[in-house]
Structure formats: structure tokens, C-alpha cells
Amino acid sequence: xxxxIEKAGFTVVQMANLIPVAKTVGANRMVPTIxxxxxxxxxxxxxxxxxxxxxxxxxxxxxxxxxxxxxxxxFDVEM
Amino acid sequence: MKKAVVYLNQFFGQIGGEDVADHAxxxxxxxxxxxxxxxxxxxxxxxxxxxxxxxxMGSRTEEAVETILGFLKxxxxxxxxxxxxxxxxxxxxxxxxxxxxxxxEFDVPVISSMNIENxxxxxxxxxxxxxxxxxxxxxxxxxxxxxxxxGNKILNGEKLLPAEKEGYYQRGIRHQYFLEDETPxxxxxxxxxxxxxxGEEFESELPIPELDLVEIAPAIEDLSETTIALVTSGGIVPxxxxxxxxxxxxxxxxxxxxxxxDKLENRDSDKFKTIHAGYDPAAADAxxxxxxxxxxxxxxxxxxxxxxxxDYFYSTVGTGTTQKEAARMGKEIAQELQDANVQAVxxxxx
Numbered sequence: 075x076x077x078x079i080e081k082a083g084f085t086v087v088q089m090a091n092l093i094p095v096a097k098t099v100g101a102n103r104m105v106p107t108i109x110x111x112x113x114x115x116x117x118x119x120x121x122x123x124x125x126x127x128x129x130x131x132x133x134x135x136x137x138x139x140x141x142x143x144x145x146x147x148x149f150d151v152e153m
Numbered sequence: 154m155k156k157a158v159v160y161l162n163q164f165f166g167q168i169g170g171e172d173v174a175d176h177a178x179x180x181x182x183x184x185x186x187x188x189x190x191x192x193x194x195x196x197x198x199x200x201x202x203x204x205x206x207x208x209x210m211g212s213r214t215e216e217a218v219e220t221i222l223g224f225l226k227x228x229x230x231x232x233x234x235x236x237x238x239x240x241x242x243x244x245x246x247x248x249x250x251x252x253x254x255x256x257x258e259f260d261v262p263v264i265s266s267m268n269i270e271n272x273x274x275x276x277x278x279x280x281x282x283x284x285x286x287x288x289x290x291x292x293x294x295x296x297x298x299x300x301x302x303x304g305n306k307i308l309n310g311e312k313l314l315p316a317e318k319e320g321y322y323q324r325g326i327r328h329q330y331f332l333e334d335e336t337p338x339x340x341x342x343x344x345x346x347x348x349x350x351x352g353e354e355f356e357s358e359l360p361i362p363e364l365d366l367v368e369i370a371p372a373i374e375d376l377s378e379t380t381i382a383l384v385t386s387g388g389i390v391p392x393x394x395x396x397x398x399x400x401x402x403x404x405x406x407x408x409x410x411x412x413x414x415d416k417l418e419n420r421d422s423d424k425f426k427t428i429h430a431g432y433d434p435a436a437a438d439a440x441x442x443x444x445x446x447x448x449x450x451x452x453x454x455x456x457x458x459x460x461x462x463x464d465y466f467y468s469t470v471g472t473g474t475t476q477k478e479a480a481r482m483g484k485e486i487a488q489e490l491q492d493a494n495v496q497a498v499x500x501x502x503x
Contacts, residue, residue, distance in 0.1 A: 096502070136453060
């Protein structure tokens with residue numbers, strides 16, 4: 075899906091937990107998430123922590139959209 | 154008698170389903186579930202079964218692999234099997250991760266089985282033997298038979314043939330090999346060249362694997378002027394699932410209006426839930442924003458960092474979905490986005 079969207083000319087970033095899969099499929103801009111069932115907010119943490127994490131990672135994804143790359147890149151999510 | 158170890162996920166290791174996909178790795182000195190079938194068909198005894206939850210292996214890979222290698226340090230074994238993983242993507246990736254690590258650490262043959270659509274095939278076929286398998290556990294017996302037949306050949310020291318003859322996915326590893334008719338390379342090369350010049354079909358002896366990458370789209374210059382859309386393969390839909398998107402092997406997708414919403418309200422509020430059958434829905438049902446981050450995007454919109462969050466998000470289910478269907482749905486969604494003047498996309502997957 076990500077490839078077809080990029081092929082159509084859209085700048086796209088994939089947020090995924092299984093980065094090796096995203097890479098193999100052919101995503102170019104990738105941002106890691108924390109898990110499969112809850113990519114952007116661990117329910118065992120507080121609502122505030124979940125929000126912080128989500129806001130931060132989506133921010134990294136936005137940075138990725140504005141970054142020129144010349145090969146597949148996994149963006150750093152360290153806070 | 155030679156000895157074998159079998160790796161299974163939480164489901165085939167009889168721990169449970171999605172709710173225990175976080176199950177930490179364990180080793181048992183017995184044959185659990187499918188390990189019994191391996192034991193029947195192998196010219197070796199299965200002495201241990203390793204079991205690990207797919208999400209544990211997917212999210213905490215390093216920890217899982219280290220733990221399992223630690224278990225195996227004191228185990229004496231001649232061969233290692235993982236799966237079969239059928240079309241289960243996370244399980245296939247898990248079999249590949251652990252198989253590759255076991256191969257590197259203990260240098261024993263490692264064999265697995267996966268359906269061609271399993272992403273584990275592309276990622277790990279160079280590292281371990283992977284045989285083509287069925288879509289689902291209905292093919293358990295056939296798939297285990299294939300890998301144990303090949304395992305027995307190795308255990309009995311029989312001569313192994315190239316990948317296409319043995320039936321596993323080609324690893325792209327070159328071996329020195331003498332042709333029966335002993336035609337030297339220069340003659341074969343000239344023959345090939347002549348065929349090429351004459352426009353005839355010829356078969357290269359060194360096929361170059363194709364990496365099908367798409368051209369990288371340029372960076373967005375000014376996000377504050379940009380409309381961004383959210384797309385997901387995580388199966389978030391309005392609770393009534395109006396487009397009847399399938400919970401697995403999806404062929405349909407939907408677009409859902411989020412204009413005026415600060416966030417996605419949850420299942421208890423009768424608004425959004427997930428219909429994805431490939432992961433535990435509890436967290437996504439309780440707060441769909443963990444999969445489709447409408448709330449965070451609204452905040453960035455309010456702050457002026459992005460121009461606009463597109464009025465619709467697009468959703469389908471990415472489990473068991475074939476690459477062909479995913480490509481078609483991607484194309485259709487891209488067309489919609491073009492018509493709506495969207496410039497950038499954040500795609501979330503589970």
C-alpha cells in the first residue's frame with residue numbers, strides 16, 4: 075500500500091513496529107512504533123504517557139516528511 | 154539417535170491466542186503440539202520445544218533471541234525447526250529471527266516453512282531453509298512433511314541438490330558445481346550472447362534478484378501549507394463496519410469522516426473500533442488513536458505545524474492480505490487522495 079501511494083507521487087511515511095517488514099516491502103521513510111496491538115500508546119502506562127509518546131512519534135513522522143533522503147531510512151525516535 | 158529442537162508460537166505451542174501473544178519465551182523438555190508431528194516424521198528425536206509469543210518476538214526481538222539462545226546453550230541438538238508459519242506474518246518473522254540466530258550461534262541446519270505471501274520469506278530466505286507452505290494450519294501435516302523430509306536428508310548425510318530441486322525458496326547462495334556434459338563456461342557464455350543477439354530466449358546462470366523499490370518522493374518543503382492524510386492497515390472502522398471490511402485477507406477498504414473530531418472516540422462510546430483479526434483488539438478498541446493518531450495530528454494542526462489534517466482517514470486490514478490486493482487498494486486510495494488534493498500521508502501499520 076505504502077509503495078502504491080508513493081508511486082502516485084505522495085510523500086509518505088510508514089509508522090510500523092515490524093520495521094524489517096516495512097523495509098522489505100519497500101517503504102522509504104519509516105518511523106518505528108512500540109508494538110503491534112498498540113503502536114502509539116502502551117495501555118499499561120498512564121494516559122499522559124501514552125499521549126506524550128504518540129505526540130512525539132507523530133512529530134518524528136512529520137520530520138520525516140520534510141527530510142530529503144536518497145535511500146530507505148528509519149528515523150530515530152529517541153526522545 | 155540425533156536430536157532436534159522445534160520452535161513454535163504461543164498458538165501452536167498451546168499457550169493460547171492473541172491475548173497471550175506477549176508470552177515470554179520458554180523451553181520445555183517435551184514435545185508440545187506440532188512438535189509431536191515432527192517427532193513422528195523425523196529420523197531424530199525432538200527433545201525440546203521452544204515457545205514464544207509472536208508479539209514478544211516482534212517487539213522485544215533482541216531480548217527474546219538472547220533468552221532463547223541462553224536456553225539452548227546447554228541443549229545438545231543436531232537440527233532446528235521453526236513453524237510452519239503458514240501465512241501468519243508475525244509468526245513467519247519470528248521463525249526467521251530465531252532461526253537465523255540459532256544458525257549463526259550453533260551452526261546447525263535450520264528449516265522452516267512459510268506461505269509465499271509471508272513477509273518472513275523475503276526477509277529470511279537467505280539465512281535459513283524455508284519451504285513453501287500452505288495458507289493455514291489445515292496444511293500442517295503437508296508442510297511438516299516437506300521440512301522433515303529435507304531434514305532427514307541432511308541428518309542422513311545425503312547429497313543435497315540446488316534449491317529448485319529440493320523445493321525450498323532460493324537463497325541466492327552460489328555453489329561450485331560441475332555440469333554433467335562439462336560444457337565450459339566460455340562456450341555457454343557465447344551461446345547465451347548469440348541467443349541474446351538473435352533475440353531468442355536464454356536463461357542466465359546468474360540471475361540478479363530484483364529489488365522493487367519505488368522512487369523516493371521529495372521532502373515536503375512547508376508542512377504548514379500541507380494537507381496530510383492518515384491511512385492505516387490496522388482495521389480501525391466505525392463500530393458498525395459500514396464497508397464490511399474483512400477481518401483477515403481483506404479485499405475492501407473504507408474512508409471515514411473525521412472532520413470536526415478532536416480524536417477518535419472509542420468502542421464504548423459506539424464510535425470506532427478495530428476489526429483486525431491479527432492482533433489483540435483491547436488497546437485499539439479502548440483508544441483507537443493508538444492506531445490512527447487523530448488526536449496528535451489535531452494538536453499539530455492547532456499549533457500550525459501542519460496545514461490541515463485531511464477530512465477522512467482510510468482504513469483496511471493488513472493480515473493475510475495478499476500483496477496483490479494490498480497494491481490494488483493502495484492504488485485506489487492514492488487516487489482518492491489525489492482527487493482530494495492531499496499532499497502527504499502518514500500510514501500506520503499494526
